Amino acid sequence: MENVITDPLKVILRNELAIKVNGSLWLEASGQHFLGPGPIQLLEHIVNTGSLSKAAAQMKMSYKKAWTLINTLNAHVAIPVVIPQVGGEGGGGSVVTEAGRELINYHQELRQRFKDFVEGETKRLLEA
């Protein structure tokens, strides 16, 4: 016996509401999130400012919170992503390592693939 024929999704969902599929993505280890848009943005600000405290300020984040994010990140990598620089002209600062830049690049590519996925799903949903 045939199943009951149901209305397609585009009839069920109200088109005028501009419905879309969306989501969030992160890297985790044993269920603990350690990499997502927040930490990556922080790394990018450290690249631009050369300083963890300036990067934290630009993200309107406490220095302690920023330090925790970087520490959590460093705990999940074999090669540190940020190295504090003692002394020098600015009297300190922080440097994002090549490994950190590699993570930033990877994350950008990952975000792009996820963007493609949710956009594809939105298209599929509205055409279904």
Place this chain on the structure above:
Amino acid sequence: MENVITDPLKVILRNELAIKVNGSLWLEASGQHFLGPGPIQLLEHIVNTGSLSKAAAQMKMSYKKAWTLINTLNAHVAIPVVIPQVGGEGGGGSVVTEAGRELINYHQELRQRFKDFVEGETKRLLEA
């Protein structure tokens, strides 16, 4: 000039931590989430119990919260997903419509594709 050759991600990330890509997914309209694992699970419990209050109890959710989830869902569809039944043997209860069952099926397929996506990304990450 060549870029600096950096370590691949599998060297940067600590393999022993069983790192994986994970995420969450939902449907939204104008930025408002209205469909995700929670509402779908609630719909499934209504299918099984024939009652919104029983479904809410099974999810350890207040009746008010459950009612709000269903109301939000109904507001985003052209055809109601849940219809209250007045009277009858049990003195009421709720029925998930065909449109609601269609949404449940769609969501299962969507979750499967998202699972494939994050598993594929985890594989890519660990092999990168």
